[in-house]
Amino acid sequence: MEHxxxxxxxxxxxxVALILIFFLFPxxxxxxxxxxxxxxxxxxxxSPFFTPTISNYQALITGKLVxxxxxxxxxxxxxxxxxxxxxxxSVVIALILGVPAAYAFARFKFRLGEDxxxxxxxxxxxxxxxxxxxxxxxxxxxxxxxxxxxxxxxxQLIALPLILWIVRGYFEDISPDIEYAYRIGGHSWWxxxxxxxxxxxxxxxxxxxxxAFIFCWNNFVFALILASAxxxxxxxxxxxxxxxxxxxxxxxxxxxxLSVTPTLAIALYAQRYLVEGLSLGAVKG
Amino acid sequence: xxxxxxxxxHKGFKSGAVLSDISLTxxxxxxxxxxxxxxxxxxxxxxxxxxxxxxxEGAIFLQGRDVADAPPEARGLGMAFQNFALFPHMSAYDxxxxxxxxxxxxxxxxxxxxxxxxxLLKISHVMQHAPRELSxxxxxxxxxxxxxxxxxxxxxxxxxxxxxxxxxxxxxRLELPSLLKASGSTVLYVTQDYKEAMALGDxxxxxxxxxxxQIATPTEVYRAPATLGVARLFGDPTINVIPAEPSLRDGRSxxxxxxxxxxxxxxxAAVAGKSCMLGIRPESIIVEEAPSxxxxxxxxxxxxxxxEKSVLLLRTxxxxxxxxxxxxxxxxSRRIGAACARLDADAVLVFDAASGRRIAPVxx
Numbered sequence: 001m002e003h004x005x006x007x008x009x010x011x012x013x014x015x016v017a018l019i020l021i022f023f024l025f026p027x028x029x030x031x032x033x034x035x036x037x038x039x040x041x042x043x044x045x046x047s048p049f050f051t052p053t054i055s056n057y058q059a060l061i062t063g064k065l066v067x068x069x070x071x072x073x074x075x076x077x078x079x080x081x082x083x084x085x086x087x088x089x090s091v092v093i094a095l096i097l098g099v100p101a102a103y104a105f106a107r108f109k110f111r112l113g114e115d116x117x118x119x120x121x122x123x124x125x126x127x128x129x130x131x132x133x134x135x136x137x138x139x140x141x142x143x144x145x146x147x148x149x150x151x152x153x154x155x156q157l158i159a160l161p162l163i164l165w166i167v168r169g170y171f172e173d174i175s176p177d178i179e180y181a182y183r184i185g186g187h188s189w190w191x192x193x194x195x196x197x198x199x200x201x202x203x204x205x206x207x208x209x210x211x212a213f214i215f216c217w218n219n220f221v222f223a224l225i226l227a228s229a230x231x232x233x234x235x236x237x238x239x240x241x242x243x244x245x246x247x248x249x250x251x252x253x254x255x256x257x258l259s260v261t262p263t264l265a266i267a268l269y270a271q272r273y274l275v276e277g278l279s280l281g282a283v284k285g
Numbered sequence: 286x287x288x289x290x291x292x293x294x295h296k297g298f299k300s301g302a303v304l305s306d307i308s309l310t311x312x313x314x315x316x317x318x319x320x321x322x323x324x325x326x327x328x329x330x331x332x333x334x335x336x337x338x339x340x341x342e343g344a345i346f347l348q349g350r351d352v353a354d355a356p357p358e359a360r361g362l363g364m365a366f367q368n369f370a371l372f373p374h375m376s377a378y379d380x381x382x383x384x385x386x387x388x389x390x391x392x393x394x395x396x397x398x399x400x401x402x403x404x405l406l407k408i409s410h411v412m413q414h415a416p417r418e419l420s421x422x423x424x425x426x427x428x429x430x431x432x433x434x435x436x437x438x439x440x441x442x443x444x445x446x447x448x449x450x451x452x453x454x455x456x457x458r459l460e461l462p463s464l465l466k467a468s469g470s471t472v473l474y475v476t477q478d479y480k481e482a483m484a485l486g487d488x489x490x491x492x493x494x495x496x497x498x499q500i501a502t503p504t505e506v507y508r509a510p511a512t513l514g515v516a517r518l519f520g521d522p523t524i525n526v527i528p529a530e531p532s533l534r535d536g537r538s539x540x541x542x543x544x545x546x547x548x549x550x551x552x553x554a555a556v557a558g559k560s561c562m563l564g565i566r567p568e569s570i571i572v573e574e575a576p577s578x579x580x581x582x583x584x585x586x587x588x589x590x591x592x593e594k595s596v597l598l599l600r601t602x603x604x605x606x607x608x609x610x611x612x613x614x615x616x617x618s619r620r621i622g623a624a625c626a627r628l629d630a631d632a633v634l635v636f637d638a639a640s641g642r643r644i645a646p647v648x649x
Contacts, residue, residue, distance in 0.1 A: 177370035180337045183357040184364045186387030
């Protein structure tokens with residue numbers, strides 16, 4: 001154990017505190033905003049003292065937005081459900097397709113292998129707007145516009161390359177000898193894949209799945225163009241708070257709190273898989 | 286029937302040929318040590334037999350069956366990897382049991398077999414530990430147990446003692462022969478330690494630059510190495526090599542060393558006039574205080590103890606440095622400085638200077 005002086009400890013605490021404030025303060029502020037009325041929020045100077053209200057959450061959950069101009073219907077809960085459905089189904093499909101593909105790219109050298117892998121990665125380079133116009137035309141033709149299936153398909157552009165490239169790296173880190181040892185023990189290729197390769201790449205698969213989920217969750221333009229109100233996720237749904245009678249900051253804050261919660265919960269849950277370094281000490285040298 | 290038969294195997298990678306025209310047979314219960322320096326292709330050979338790599342040419346027969354199309358899981362062999370290749374997410378017990386679960390359904394039988402092999406290898410107390418909690422010695426034994434547990438007819442061991450400390454290596458070198466013999470398996474054992482090869486092998490196959498140079502018993506490899514290269518690999522300290530062009534005198538080949546004419550045994554008469562390399566094992570050089578017949582003057586330059594032997598670096602009067610090894614001589618009796626050395630002429634090996642092949646003596 002390294003000896004640390006008192007001064008060093010104090011500096012460390014101060015720095016950690018600064019970093020935490022930098023990253024957590026906006027979340028904290030939005031959390032406070034979600035319990036304020038628009039008037040409280042727009043007061044100058046801003047004050048942390050206010051009478052909390054749950055009217056913002058009420059409006060979101062009941063779907064009735066009461067403003068000066070009258071009552072407005074917002075399908076926020078439906079948007080939230082859409083987000084959950086689109087993101088999770090997209091990630092599950094991307095995992096089913098991407099993990100075996102990542103394994104293939106990691107283990108087998110085949111013709112055009114690198115080119116295919118790179119092409120898949122290049123989907124991440126292209127600005128989404130570039131593909132949206134032709135895509136929306138095609139989707140109209142084959143009837144995929146405004147369907148969950150269509151959106152989930154497009155979301156593969158986001159999720160699949162991410163999973164493929166992250167998981168591939170984890171598979172490459174597993175010594176092939178470990179897999180060979182299992183096969184020599186009499187197990188088939190498929191069993192080796194499911195019992196050895198996938199568990200060992202587990203932390204990587206969890207990390208990639210989580211990242212892909214967050215990327216899908218945060219997507220905006222695909223759903224904006226390709227889906228109508230009842231299929232749209234929260235990112236697009238939040239546009240409804242920019243109303244004719246002004247921007248509903250309170251409701252936006254409440255919507256952010258609600259829509260961040262699922263990703264935050266998943267991140268906290270997956271954290272232990274991300275940290276677990278399974279491969280330690282198994283292979284010498 | 287040979288358990289393992291390799292016929293004219295060729296294998297190359299992008300960087301070039303690794304194995305060319307390799308043939309080898311191993312009979313039931315035989316321990317064949319594949320010995321060679323690192324990079325000779327030993328591991329590749331085992332991987333070809335295990336089915337992890339495919340040969341470019343040639344055929345491999347296991348128990349008489351051509352295994353060209355058989356995947357690793359269908360070859361029915363056991364293998365211990367040099368890097369252990371334990372499954373990090375399974376306990377030592379599950380690691381060992383993994384070699385049984387594919388074929389054996391009954392948990393009771395699996396448990397009995399694993400417990401048995403664990404007891405044999407003295408790792409019963411760590412069966413519930415994960416590989417990362419094991420010491421190197423325990424990892425090595427776990428890997429060995431995994432290879433042994435299913436009683437494979439053919440056992441491939443890839444330098445299993447490479448990554449363990451010297452003490453354990455010494456212990457295992459003593460234990461392994463009886464352990465392997467008891468298993469009744471045909472063993473292919475890869476090592477680059479000549480002592481290990483000599484201690485374990487019924488037969489040593491010396492792999493140099495992608496080909497077998499000699500396949501023979503340990504004694505034969507040591508006493509009658511096929512080439513100078515083989516002679517250099519076996520023995521510590523390494524064999525002294527002295528270039529010479531012997532001339533014929535009184536029906537014997539005579540060569541010059543340190544200003545003195547020394548004669549080879551009569552059966553080497555035929556090498557006179559040829560350009561040769563003489564291989565003289567350090568232990569067949571006898572260092573004496575007083576000169577005697579056929580001894581030549583040397584200067585003892587350095588004395589190094591090596592286990593129970595001491596190694597003497599000698600310099601002849603024409604400046605050639607040779608090594609002598611002696612056992613059982615009181616070390617303190619040796620002094621740096623002038624002395625005399627004598628050869629055990631019977632133990633001199635003669636190699637052709639151009640090809641490096643050993644020239645066999647002609648028995649009269």
